[in-house]
Amino acid sequence: MSNHQKLELTWKRDFPSLCFALATGVGKTRLMGAFISYLYAAHGIKHFFVLAPNLTIYNKLIGDFTPNTPKYVFKGVSEFAAYPPEIITGDNFEERAQALGDLFSPVSINIFNIAKITSEVRGGKAPRIKRLSEYIGQSYFDYLANLSDLVLLMDESHRYRATAGLRAINDLKPLLGLELTATPFVETTKGPMPFKNVVMDYPLARAMEDGFVKEPAVVTQRNFDAKSMPPEEVERVKLQDGVRMHEATKVELKTYARTNGVKEVKPFMLVIARDTTHAGMLLAQLQSASFFAGRYRNKVIQVDSSKSGAEEEEMIARRWRPI
Numbered sequence: 001m002s003n004h005q006k007l008e009l010t011w012k013r014d015f016p017s018l019c020f021a022l023a024t025g026v027g028k029t030r031l032m033g034a035f036i037s038y039l040y041a042a043h044g045i046k047h048f049f050v051l052a053p054n055l056t057i058y059n060k061l062i063g064d065f066t067p068n069t070p071k072y073v074f075k076g077v078s079e080f081a082a083y084p085p086e087i088i089t090g091d092n093f094e095e096r097a098q099a100l101g102d103l104f105s106p107v108s109i110n111i112f113n114i115a116k117i118t119s120e121v122r123g124g125k126a127p128r129i130k131r132l133s134e135y136i137g138q139s140y141f142d143y144l145a146n147l148s149d150l151v152l153l154m155d156e157s158h159r160y161r162a163t164a165g166l167r168a169i170n171d172l173k174p175l176l177g178l179e180l181t182a183t184p185f186v187e188t189t190k191g192p193m194p195f196k197n198v199v200m201d202y203p204l205a206r207a208m209e210d211g212f213v214k215e216p217a218v219v220t221q222r223n224f225d226a227k228s229m230p231p232e233e234v235e236r237v238k239l240q241d242g243v244r245m246h247e248a249t250k251v252e253l254k255t256y257a258r259t260n261g262v263k264e265v266k267p268f269m270l271v272i273a274r275d276t277t278h279a280g281m282l283l284a285q286l287q288s289a290s291f292f293a294g295r296y297r298n299k300v301i302q303v304d305s306s307k308s309g310a311e312e313e314e315m316i317a318r319r320w321r322p323i
Contacts, residue, residue, distance in 0.1 A: 017177030019197045021184040024206040026212045028180045029064045033073025050111045053159040059115035085109045087314045114160045118141045150174040158183045219245045
């Protein structure tokens with residue numbers, strides 16, 4: 001950065017928080033692992049608190065931070081070869097509190113689901129993490145808040161910036177906050193409000209240029225004249241062409257897998273809507289009995305900001321499993 005450039009960082013918290021805006025699919029979880037490895041190796045920081053936005057990603061993070069799993073983030077890190085980080089979760093922290101002074105691991109990583117914490121604080125109640133623990137003589141929250149080297153990592157932070165759960169977590173007053181999101185803004189009645197603490201922006205276009213994310217195949221008809229049709233008909237034709245390409249690709253992938261004795265890869269089709277209302281209309285059309293004889297009735301999911309609570313959990317869960 002030159003002397004004439006100025007980076008303004010602002011955060012609405014009692015601790016410094018830096019945001020890394022990264023396109024989906026480039027490895028945000030691996031970056032979290034790199035943060036932890038670097039901060040421990042270079043600065044001796046041993047305590048980390050990782051926030052997940054929902055149950056599905058919470059379970060995925062636990063898996064990715066657990067040794068001997070396919071996407072283990074600390075594979076090859078020499079500092080954690082003998083004693084990998086101790087994983088403490090929102091489900092077992094009360095049991096693990098008994099052994100806090102006897103851990104061999106050099107680093108402890110606490111993984112919690114912010115959606116669960118938010119549900120626990122409704123009606124002014126204290127979340128379970130703030131309740132007294134008989135094993136340590138204080139709440140687990142107070143134990144964490146008294147640590148001088150606690151670093152907070154927030155996955156998909158745009159989903160819970162203004163929730164009651166995060167306001168409760170703010171009282172931890174960590175040494176540093178690190179946010180990771182592909183959507184560095186929050187929706188308000190006045191429109192999208194961008195984050196003001198972004199220190200790195202790696203958008204989808206650049207990720208595709210660098211080969212980290214595959215470029216989508218755009219389906220078009222040769223000599224197609226959209227101006228000669230009403231908008232509804234153009235939309236219907238485009239959806240049908242997209243599905244035909246999807247089904248042809250599925251056959252090719254299945255044939256390749258059987259011929260070469262490899263695992264079958266299932267393709268998916270991405271439909272981009274104008275807004276949540278339009279997305280609902282597209283969903284209804286794709287799942288209707290008149291669209292490819294109803295073959296896609298239970299094979300379409302709508303992913304947008306209109307879902308919350310249990311609906312959001314189901315949406316995310318379906319997004320992560322094959323349909």
